[in-house]
Amino acid sequence: MLLLGLVSLLYWAVVATLTTRDNIDRLNELYDVHLARTAKAFLQLIDPDPEMVQTTTLVLQPSEIDQLLNGTPALLEPAGDTHLPFTPINSDDNHEATHRLQYGSHLHYQLWRESGALMAMSVDAPRQLLTQQLGYSNSVDDQGQAWRHYSFHDATHQTRVVVSEPSAFRQALVRHILLDATLPLLTGLPVLLGLLWLSIRSGLRPLDDLRAEIARRQSDNLALLPVAHTPTEAKPIVLALNELLQRLAHTLEQERRFTDDAAHQLRTPLAAIQAQLYAVRHVQDIDQRNEATQRLQTSVARAIRLVNQMLALARMDPEQPPPDFSEVHLDEIAETVCAELAALALERDQTLELSVQPGLPALRGNADMLSMLLANLVDNAVHYTPKGGQIRVQLQRDGAAVTLNVSDDGPGIAPEERAHVMERFYRVAAQSEPGTGLGLAICQRIAELHHTQLVLGQGLHGQGLSVQVRLTS
Amino acid sequence: MLKLLIVEDDVALGAGLQAALTDAGFDVQWVTDGLVALQTLEATSFHAMVLDITLPGLDGVSLLQRLRNDANKLPVLMLTARDTTRDKVQCFEAGADDFLVKTTDMEELIARLRALIRRSGHIGHLQVGDLTLDVDSQSVVLAGQSLNVSGSEFKVLRVLMEEAGQVVPRSRLEQALFGPRRSGDSNVLEVHIHHLRQKIGDARLNTVRGVGYTITLPKK
Numbered sequence: 232m233l234l235l236g237l238v239s240l241l242y243w244a245v246v247a248t249l250t251t252r253d254n255i256d257r258l259n260e261l262y263d264v265h266l267a268r269t270a271k272a273f274l275q276l277i278d279p280d281p282e283m284v285q286t287t288t289l290v291l292q293p294s295e296i297d298q299l300l301n302g303t304p305a306l307l308e309p310a311g312d313t314h315l316p317f318t319p320i321n322s323d324d325n326h327e328a329t330h331r332l333q334y335g336s337h338l339h340y341q342l343w344r345e346s347g348a349l350m351a352m353s354v355d356a357p358r359q360l361l362t363q364q365l366g367y368s369n370s371v372d373d374q375g376q377a378w379r380h381y382s383f384h385d386a387t388h389q390t391r392v393v394v395s396e397p398s399a400f401r402q403a404l405v406r407h408i409l410l411d412a413t414l415p416l417l418t419g420l421p422v423l424l425g426l427l428w429l430s431i432r433s434g435l436r437p438l439d440d441l442r443a444e445i446a447r448r449q450s451d452n453l454a455l456l457p458v459a460h461t462p463t464e465a466k467p468i469v470l471a472l473n474e475l476l477q478r479l480a481h482t483l484e485q486e487r488r489f490t491d492d493a494a495h496q497l498r499t500p501l502a503a504i505q506a507q508l509y510a511v512r513h514v515q516d517i518d519q520r521n522e523a524t525q526r527l528q529t530s531v532a533r534a535i536r537l538v539n540q541m542l543a544l545a546r547m548d549p550e551q552p553p554p555d556f557s558e559v560h561l562d563e564i565a566e567t568v569c570a571e572l573a574a575l576a577l578e579r580d581q582t583l584e585l586s587v588q589p590g591l592p593a594l595r596g597n598a599d600m601l602s603m604l605l606a607n608l609v610d611n612a613v614h615y616t617p618k619g620g621q622i623r624v625q626l627q628r629d630g631a632a633v634t635l636n637v638s639d640d641g642p643g644i645a646p647e648e649r650a651h652v653m654e655r656f657y658r659v660a661a662q663s664e665p666g667t668g669l670g671l672a673i674c675q676r677i678a679e680l681h682h683t684q685l686v687l688g689q690g691l692h693g694q695g696l697s698v699q700v701r702l703t704s
Numbered sequence: 705m706l707k708l709l710i711v712e713d714d715v716a717l718g719a720g721l722q723a724a725l726t727d728a729g730f731d732v733q734w735v736t737d738g739l740v741a742l743q744t745l746e747a748t749s750f751h752a753m754v755l756d757i758t759l760p761g762l763d764g765v766s767l768l769q770r771l772r773n774d775a776n777k778l779p780v781l782m783l784t785a786r787d788t789t790r791d792k793v794q795c796f797e798a799g800a801d802d803f804l805v806k807t808t809d810m811e812e813l814i815a816r817l818r819a820l821i822r823r824s825g826h827i828g829h830l831q832v833g834d835l836t837l838d839v840d841s842q843s844v845v846l847a848g849q850s851l852n853v854s855g856s857e858f859k860v861l862r863v864l865m866e867e868a869g870q871v872v873p874r875s876r877l878e879q880a881l882f883g884p885r886r887s888g889d890s891n892v893l894e895v896h897i898h899h900l901r902q903k904i905g906d907a908r909l910n911t912v913r914g915v916g917y918t919i920t921l922p923k924k
Contacts, residue, residue, distance in 0.1 A: 535807040542787070566873045573871035573912040577920070584912030599789055624914075634873060 236424050251409055266381040270394040273340050277351050279388055289351040339395040361393045437462050453480040486685045493541050500534035540669040547676045554597040561626055561633050562587045568605045580619045587626045591633050594704045596681050604677040607670045608637040608698050616641035631704050638690040638697035649687040709753045710734040711741040713760055714752045722808045738762030752779040759880050765798045772799035779820040822866045823844040828899050833922035837865050851903050873916040
């Protein structure tokens with residue numbers, strides 16, 4: 232704002248100085264032309280007979296000269312210069328006459344014979360030659376006054392004419408004209424700047440209000456900013472800010488819910504650990520103590536599993552940057568995951584089988600996440616299928632996509648419950664196996680990150696559970 | 705007895721590890737500082753080390769780098785609370801042989817340590833129950849009886865015994881047989897397994913269809 236004011240002032244000053252200098256030069260030129268014309272008019276006025284021998288000097292009053300000169304062409308017309316900033320001379324005849332009268336009375340005139348005799352002069356002029364030089368010249372007289380002269384020789388009349396103008400007079404005229412031209416600008420500029428400042432300030436007021444509104448806010452206030460009174464230019468910014476605020480609110484809400492859930496869910500295994508630890512220390516019966524130790528281990532395992540799964544889920548939050556995708560080979564992932572979990576299945580006398588259709592296409596995905604997805608599904612199957620059960624992992628080609636299917640012949644999940652098992656912390660009723668209720672939520676989240684969904688259905692031999700994911704390249 | 709160095713600054717976890725691993729038959733020394741660990745390694749030789757990342761004195765990754773710079777090939781298992789892919793990559797690049805997250809259960813830790821030591825070749829022979837494989841003499845002994853196995857069968861059996869109790873994926877066995885370039889003929893491995901089964905007994909060698917094979921550990 233201040234800068235804008237300063238810059239416009241500086242600009243104005245530079246332009247004004249340059250124009251004024253230019254105008255002074257033009258005006259001086261113009262007055263020189265005028266001086267020369269006056270001299271010629273003066274000669275024509277006297278029109279001396281070259282043959283006549285005159286002994287006395289004709290002395291003229293300024294008023295007489297002015298009267299005579301009034302018959303000569305106007306000052307500006309011959310010059311044809313429209314750049315002059317003042318025009319009253321052309322527009323008003325009376326004014327023109329007055330002006331000339333004043334102008335003419337200030338000049339000195341001399342008309343000399345070749346012989347050196349002074350033929351005619353204005354009453355105030357000295358009797359010595361005003362200037363020796365022909366054409367335009369300057370000089371300073373005995374009183375220290377500066378003069379501008381124009382002098383010429385006329386062959387027809389055998390005479391020399393000199394007309395002199397006081398420089399101070401000309402300067403006063405020039406100053407007057409220039410002041411007339413620049414005064415409106417000088418007075419207008421501050422008004423203009425003031426108006427500019429006022430309009431910018433009122434234009435910026437909504438932005439200032441917005442700034443104050445944001446500055447006033449508590450850090451937990453994520454309410455949207457008002458859009459109604461925002462100037463059009465700032466609207467996209469406010470809208471983008473609002474969008475960010477919404478996302479932040481969503482993230483905070485999720486975080487709050489997750490922390491809440493996590494604390495509640497961790498309480499149970501920790502309480503169990505505390506109880507069993509008490510039993511280990513206080514129960515005398517060795518069998519009971521062993522049993523408590525066994526349960527202690529189970530509870531610890533459960534707490535660990537819960538923490539790991541919550542971490543995994545937190546890392547796949549929608550607000551986290553999307554995972555890095557690269558070329559993945561599901562068959563290799565499946566082999567590794569199944570090899571890791573097969574020992575567990577063997578312990579439970581279960582049959583784990585991996586069947587891969589040859590020639591599967593490579594996919595784009597996140598290998599770590601897809602490993603976790605498959606590991607969770609197989610782990611679930613191993614845990615919820617009774618001893619001696621059967622688990623089958625299948626990879627099948629489906630055009631450019633690959634269908635991954637994990638089926639078992641365990642108890643399965645009732646159709647009405649299938650929609651719920653993917654919610655966080657949801658656990659199927661009457662479950663003896665320790666679980667966190669997060670496994671399928673994690674799988675679903677991974678599937679979503681790969682732009683697909685888990686499909687739950689019936690498993691092997693008309694029972695059990697099958698979970699299917701169709702992964703596209 | 706297999707000598708083990710544990711570097712872990714958490715007293716509760718360190719003491720727990722020491723107790724569990726001593727019970728599992730290792731000769732355990734436990735230090736809580738990275739620099740102390742470095743001095744201990746200079747003074748004594750170990751069969752393997754369990755190493756934490758965040759440590760006073762010198763962090764685990766730097767310690768490992770120094771060790772590898774000195775061409776020390778001691779098998780190192782990183783045991784840490786950090787579990788992102790980046791952490792793992794960092795450890796393996798520094799020269800770690802294995803990586804476990806701190807919440808892993810003791811049985812897995814013990815199994816992995818045994819496998820690490822077996823693979824490191826510090827011991828010239830592998831033993832699973834009454835089945836013994838001598839790496840140096842390329843011989844296999846079952847219940848005191850020397851078995852006649854081919855070179856390929858020996859390669860397969862060695863990997864299986866190194867990973868005893870774990871299911872070894874087919875791809876790893878094929879790699880041990882043919883090197884990095886995989887053979888298109890998948891029957892070759894089946895033939896070797898079939899022969900091995902006949903020699904060491906059906907019950908010892910389990911198949912996980914579509915996945916791989918495993919040598920079962922004797923039940924305690």
